[in-house]
Amino acid sequence: MTATPSQPGPPPDQAAIDAHEAKEVAAFDRIDALLQAVGPIATKVKGEKYEVLPGSALQLDHDTMPELLVASSVNRSLRHSEDCLRALHQLLQTGLQPFVPYLLVRGALETAATAVWLLKPDASIQRLERRAAIEEDDGKELGNALRSRGIAGAEDEIESRKRGFESILTTRELDAQRCKWHGYSAVIKDIDENWGTSKSVEAAWRTCSGMSHGKFWAFTAVTAATDTQSTGSGSATATFTPSYHPLAQVLGITVAILQRADRLYDERRVPATEERPSGATS
Numbered sequence: 001m002t003a004t005p006s007q008p009g010p011p012p013d014q015a016a017i018d019a020h021e022a023k024e025v026a027a028f029d030r031i032d033a034l035l036q037a038v039g040p041i042a043t044k045v046k047g048e049k050y051e052v053l054p055g056s057a058l059q060l061d062h063d064t065m066p067e068l069l070v071a072s073s074v075n076r077s078l079r080h081s082e083d084c085l086r087a088l089h090q091l092l093q094t095g096l097q098p099f100v101p102y103l104l105v106r107g108a109l110e111t112a113a114t115a116v117w118l119l120k121p122d123a124s125i126q127r128l129e130r131r132a133a134i135e136e137d138d139g140k141e142l143g144n145a146l147r148s149r150g151i152a153g154a155e156d157e158i159e160s161r162k163r164g165f166e167s168i169l170t171t172r173e174l175d176a177q178r179c180k181w182h183g184y185s186a187v188i189k190d191i192d193e194n195w196g197t198s199k200s201v202e203a204a205w206r207t208c209s210g211m212s213h214g215k216f217w218a219f220t221a222v223t224a225a226t227d228t229q230s231t232g233s234g235s236a237t238a239t240f241t242p243s244y245h246p247l248a249q250v251l252g253i254t255v256a257i258l259q260r261a262d263r264l265y266d267e268r269r270v271p272a273t274e275e276r277p278s279g280a281t282s
Helices: 012-037 039-046 057-064 070-092 100-119 124-149 154-171 183-191 201-212 216-222 244-269
Strands: 223-232 235-242
Touching (some): 039 070, 070 244, 100 124, 183 201, 201 244, 216 244
16 A cells, blocks of 8 residues: 655645734624624613612612612713623624724723723722713813813803812712822723733733824734834834734623623612623623
8 A cells, every 4th residue: 555645735834824814704703793792782772671679779870879770870881891892893893903003992991991891890889980080081071172262251161160069969968089080091990800821901001091092012913014114223124914813802891891780780780689681791
């Protein structure tokens, strides 16, 4: 019996190209699956299915501070996050652009993380403080916008809103120093359960933020470099191609945070003795 010679494999360069293309196809399929997984949450958001039931933790929050409802901020955060991901799905139908997808993922991640941050504390007082912090920041940003436009009567409106906010804190016996907004960086760090690993929320957020501002370190981290050539004096040129693989990684982290927000919302909006609503995401 004679052995049949094995068929020669493709040239090394072609093998590398084929492996890269297979990796990109797999990443694109994962992105599609992740965006499809957002569907049940999108249905709940659009259909206003997050009803706060009597006897729930959120109803207690609302009874304690009816002027600033925790659920209103959560609803707005989930709607914003879902809207960004829906826009990402539409954008990817035209191909992969290098920067814009990360702007949308960043927006989705920040607001999904904010929803988790609002709902995470078991203590009602902490949820109220965090809701008040969002209101305080909203008032500051409105003031900055009005002043920058030079609108007549802006200072009166700003001062009126400030007095109203301070009155709420006094009435509800909230410590103003504990109702300060410290930015998305603080929110992301607070809810990141995988810091120091490849699944870190902070790492994904910093990558998306870097791409949102065109930072070179982020650009080189999420694109594939080819045709690298030295130009002397320690510099080089290269061709950078967008890749679906890093986008799938940050999107996976973002969708996981959105699903976490959905689970927390279902836990906080029904009495502890009742079962979670059917159709809640796992």
